[in-house]
Amino acid sequence: xxxxxxxxxxxxxxxAQYDANMLFQxxxxxxxxxxxxxYSNYSYWRSTWxxxxxxxxxxxxxxxLGVLLLFTxxxxxxxxxxxxxxxxxxxxxxxxxxxxxxxxxxxxNSTGQDLWARIWSGTRTSLAIGIIVGLFDxxxxxxxxxIWGYVRKLDRLMTEIYNVIHNIPHSIxxxxxxxxxxxxxxxxxxxxxxxxxxPMSRFVRNQIVIIRDQEYNLASRCLGTPTFRMIMKNLLPxxxxxxxxxxxxxxxxxxxxxxxxxxIGLGLPVTIxxxxxxxxxxxxxxxxxxxxxxxxxxxxxxxxxxxxFYVIGNAFSDAADPKNHV
Amino acid sequence: xxxxxxxxxxxxxFTLIIIATAVFLLMRLMPESGYFGDEYDKxxxxxxxxxxxxxxxRDPIPKQLFNFYKSILSGDLGKSIxxxxxxxxxxxxxxxxxxxxxxxxxxxxxxxxxxxxxGVIMARFKHKLPDKLGNAYVVVINAVPAAVYYLFIxxxxxxxxxxxxxxxxxxxxxxxxxxxxxxxxxxxxxxMWIRRYMLDQMTKDYIGFARAKGLSNKKxxxxxxxxxxxxxxxxxxxxxxxxxxxGSIYVESLxxxxxxxxxxxxxxxxxxxxxxxxxxLIYSSIGILGLLLGDLLMALCDPRIKLASKGxxx
Numbered sequence: 001x002x003x004x005x006x007x008x009x010x011x012x013x014x015x016a017q018y019d020a021n022m023l024f025q026x027x028x029x030x031x032x033x034x035x036x037x038x039y040s041n042y043s044y045w046r047s048t049w050x051x052x053x054x055x056x057x058x059x060x061x062x063x064x065l066g067v068l069l070l071f072t073x074x075x076x077x078x079x080x081x082x083x084x085x086x087x088x089x090x091x092x093x094x095x096x097x098x099x100x101x102x103x104x105x106x107x108x109n110s111t112g113q114d115l116w117a118r119i120w121s122g123t124r125t126s127l128a129i130g131i132i133v134g135l136f137d138x139x140x141x142x143x144x145x146x147i148w149g150y151v152r153k154l155d156r157l158m159t160e161i162y163n164v165i166h167n168i169p170h171s172i173x174x175x176x177x178x179x180x181x182x183x184x185x186x187x188x189x190x191x192x193x194x195x196x197x198x199p200m201s202r203f204v205r206n207q208i209v210i211i212r213d214q215e216y217n218l219a220s221r222c223l224g225t226p227t228f229r230m231i232m233k234n235l236l237p238x239x240x241x242x243x244x245x246x247x248x249x250x251x252x253x254x255x256x257x258x259x260x261x262x263x264i265g266l267g268l269p270v271t272i273x274x275x276x277x278x279x280x281x282x283x284x285x286x287x288x289x290x291x292x293x294x295x296x297x298x299x300x301x302x303x304x305x306x307x308x309f310y311v312i313g314n315a316f317s318d319a320a321d322p323k324n325h326v
Numbered sequence: 327x328x329x330x331x332x333x334x335x336x337x338x339x340f341t342l343i344i345i346a347t348a349v350f351l352l353m354r355l356m357p358e359s360g361y362f363g364d365e366y367d368k369x370x371x372x373x374x375x376x377x378x379x380x381x382x383x384r385d386p387i388p389k390q391l392f393n394f395y396k397s398i399l400s401g402d403l404g405k406s407i408x409x410x411x412x413x414x415x416x417x418x419x420x421x422x423x424x425x426x427x428x429x430x431x432x433x434x435x436x437x438x439x440x441x442x443x444x445g446v447i448m449a450r451f452k453h454k455l456p457d458k459l460g461n462a463y464v465v466v467i468n469a470v471p472a473a474v475y476y477l478f479i480x481x482x483x484x485x486x487x488x489x490x491x492x493x494x495x496x497x498x499x500x501x502x503x504x505x506x507x508x509x510x511x512x513x514x515x516x517x518m519w520i521r522r523y524m525l526d527q528m529t530k531d532y533i534g535f536a537r538a539k540g541l542s543n544k545k546x547x548x549x550x551x552x553x554x555x556x557x558x559x560x561x562x563x564x565x566x567x568x569x570x571x572x573g574s575i576y577v578e579s580l581x582x583x584x585x586x587x588x589x590x591x592x593x594x595x596x597x598x599x600x601x602x603x604x605x606x607l608i609y610s611s612i613g614i615l616g617l618l619l620g621d622l623l624m625a626l627c628d629p630r631i632k633l634a635s636k637g638x639x640x
Binding site: 163171175256264265 | 337338340341344345349352355356465466468469470471472473474477478481568571575576579590591594595602606609610612613614617
């Protein structure tokens with residue numbers, strides 16, 4: 001009690017000492033300073049990057065993937081590279097199943113082509129398929145999801161369509177579509193996109209339905225924010241992490257689907273090297289121990305790529321979630 | 327509840343009809359040589375026309391579609407053309423099913439038991455070595471294409487464990503590798519989700535209460551956490567079934583099991599249209615049935631789920 005009484009006395013003395021005007025001074029209005037009140041140095045991308053770099057496994061795989069991607073692109077420009085479809089001959093016989101040595105770094109396959117060149121060429125094909133499929137999935141997913149979420153009249157119909165397609169096993173759709181069309185890179189991408197947009201569009205739809213009528217959007221609309229800015233600032237930050245995750249996961253999935261289709265005989269023609277074709281070629285000769293390198297080497301390259309994309313995608317989506325930002 | 331079951335059942339039937347129609351129409355777009363096999367090159371245009379008409383393929387599409395439904399309803403899947411000429415598809419499939427079903431069931435069983443145990447272990451040793459190992463397994467299985475690790479199992483594991491590489495119905499040992507290979511992705515799936523749900527449950531208030539009233543850690547796990555975490559798992563049963571389907575397509579042909587998965591590949595490679603059509607229908611029906619069962623199971627397990635409002639706008 002005495003403490004509080006003391007404090008009050010002290011305060012009264014101070015007020016008496018100064019004039020009341022001295023304590024609270026009216027300041028000049030300054031537009032710049034007024035803005036600074038709401039300032040925080042929180043930046044979404046910087047926080048995302050910070051929590052991403054904390055994940056050491058992801059950083060490791062990112063370095064590996066970066067080197068690998070760079071090398072895949074640069075490899076044909078390096079000196080002494082062989083043509084991936086050229087058959088090498090020893091006298092009149094093709095140089096088949098030549099074990100790895102100084103001339104053929106990864107050996108030759110059962111038709112006598114250089115496996116080293118084929119692996120990198122195949123990686124390029126498979127990655128191109130994966131990236132295009134990922135982008136198309138994201139594009140289709142966002143467009144369809146946005147229509148699904150915004151146009152209320154279509155909601156029932158779209159939900160039913162989604163349920164129908166979702167209920168069919170994906171591998172069956174993939175098989176059916178590829179069986180119908182002649183195998184080529186374009187048709188393969190098409191077959192994978194038939195089902196690929198589903199998870200993306202559902203997520204976009206759910207987010208839009210949730211966010212559309214939330215108070216901050218209502219307030220934003222009342223304040224006259226243009227639609228474009230609302231999409232960019234209010235909606236997109238919620239979607240960006242999932243979009244990135246979907247693209248990152250679509251790449252290993254597409255590579256896997258390519259291997260699957262090739263395996264069941266609906267893959268790319270053998271003249272186009274792809275990881276699926278390489279593994280399929282290796283499978284034929286894998287029973288003799290001396291030519292096992294033909295399946296082991298492409299499998300290692302393929303596994304490193306798919307695991308790297310998978311790990312990075314998941315780590316990024318964790319990092320991009322603002323709930324995980326400290 | 328009954329209303330929901332009926333609605334869900336109707337939805338499944340509707341889906342099935344749509345798939346049947348789509349498959350039928352797509353097959354009509356295929357080159358007509360697929361209806362003849364090797365004889366196609368030897369026939370002239372008139373003969374082709376005549377036999378197409380005899381097969382009912384020159385009727386108007388709606389009529390063909392009607393006939394197609396009628397024959398499916400009466401259990402007639404048509405006749406194989408190339409794979410085993412003029413043999414009823416139902417007959418071919420009947421020989422294959424006894425191989426596929428035990429493998430499918432075994433793989434679902436193995437993945438449920440192993441997956442749940444691994445998931446529980448991972449959740450108990452969160453961020454420790456068992457959890458890290460389990461996570462690595464999940465990542466590898468999810469990221470690497472199934473064909474690659476199946477091939478490596480066939481190459482190396484069969485050597486190490488001295489198990490037969492190819493399937494032989496007489497040798498019980500040869501059943502082990504295919505059944506285990508088929509359950510790998512299911513195990514990863516269950517382990518991943520059980521771990522996640524258990525960790526979610528462990529931060530809930532009721533766990534704090536149970537701990538405060540003096541329940542031992544072990545009892546807490548088995549009486550509360552696992553039971554609650556298990557409810558959403560029912561939903562993953564259908565996904566597991568879908569994994570088994572796509573797994574069976576690989577595994578059966580890799581280990582040369584004379585089942586339906588291998589049959590599908592053989593039919594595709596020989597361009598046997600009616601057989602592909604029948605198998606696609608069968609596989610999609612299994613998938614739809616799995617999803618239906620999963621939804622119903624979940625409704626039974628968790629009384630809190632109000633399914634009538636599922637799929638609504640909010």
